[in-house]
Amino acid sequence: MIDFHTHTPAWETSTWLGGAAFGADEFVAFMDSAGIEQAVVLSHDGLFDPTPESNDALAEFVHKYPNRLTGFGTVAVRRKTAVQEAERMVGELGLRGLKLHPWLQGFSMHERVLDPICEVITSVGGVLLSHDGTPPYSTAGQIAALARRHPKLRVVLGHGGLHDLWRESLAMTQETENLYLCLCGTPPYAARRILAEAPPHKVLFGTDAGLSDKASQDYAVARVKEIDGWGITDAQRQAMLIDNPRRLLEKP
Numbered sequence: 001m002i003d004f005h006t007h008t009p010a011w012e013t014s015t016w017l018g019g020a021a022f023g024a025d026e027f028v029a030f031m032d033s034a035g036i037e038q039a040v041v042l043s044h045d046g047l048f049d050p051t052p053e054s055n056d057a058l059a060e061f062v063h064k065y066p067n068r069l070t071g072f073g074t075v076a077v078r079r080k081t082a083v084q085e086a087e088r089m090v091g092e093l094g095l096r097g098l099k100l101h102p103w104l105q106g107f108s109m110h111e112r113v114l115d116p117i118c119e120v121i122t123s124v125g126g127v128l129l130s131h132d133g134t135p136p137y138s139t140a141g142q143i144a145a146l147a148r149r150h151p152k153l154r155v156v157l158g159h160g161g162l163h164d165l166w167r168e169s170l171a172m173t174q175e176t177e178n179l180y181l182c183l184c185g186t187p188p189y190a191a192r193r194i195l196a197e198a199p200p201h202k203v204l205f206g207t208d209a210g211l212s213d214k215a216s217q218d219y220a221v222a223r224v225k226e227i228d229g230w231g232i233t234d235a236q237r238q239a240m241l242i243d244n245p246r247r248l249l250e251k252p
């Protein structure tokens with residue numbers, strides 16, 4: 001399976017999420033134990049402090065296992081060097097997408113500073129994955145509005161709306177051509193409805209592995225097991241865990 005939402009440890013920031021120190025070797029050993037062949041890895045430090053150094057550290061982590069790990073970097077969107085950093089990240093650093101966290105990074109998806117950054121990601125056939133599900137920032141409607149301004153950019157709702165906004169995330173995924181949805185931390189009752197109603201080619205799965213302390217790896221294993229309780233068909237499983245993420249990670 002391909003896990004579309006995992007994190008590095010926090011090397012430079014102290015956050016309430018805690019965090020254990022682990023390297024790429026340990027992470028890939030965890031993936032093996034959980035049956036995860038490939039993972040999209042996002043920076044933990046970059047959520048709180050989106051610096052070029054956070055992209056460097058992420059690139060170093062994923063490049064140890066280029067066939068197993070794919071990195072999505074991040075940028076401080078209002079910084080004047082944001083476009084330049086987006087170019088460096090997908091160029092020189094070989095990262096394949098952009099992760100944005102409008103809530104923690106403190107901006108709205110409606111801000112026009114995002115447009116040239118999105119153009120950089122679109123130009124290399126990359127993917128934008130945004131945190132979603134926590135109002136006031138990070139609602140699916142706001143993320144869908146950005147996706148509609150950039151119809152060639154593939155945009156992923158990183159959490160399927162979580163507890164509060166999963167209905168909106170489902171509706172926006174149905175209504176917006178280039179918007180996809182990752183079931184990651186989405187409650188089971190919502191996951192079942194999303195699987196039943198969302199376009200099957202648009203659903204992805206993620207564990208958020210790596211985000212917090214050691215328990216989060218156990219938690220990630222629990223999330224993989226939870227899939228069985230979603231009333232999922234073999235075809236949906238194949239699409240969500242293999243075909244859809246593979247298609248998104250290929251250049252269009």
Ligand SMILES: [Zn+2]
Pocket residue numbers: 005006007208211
């Ligand atoms: Zn996450």
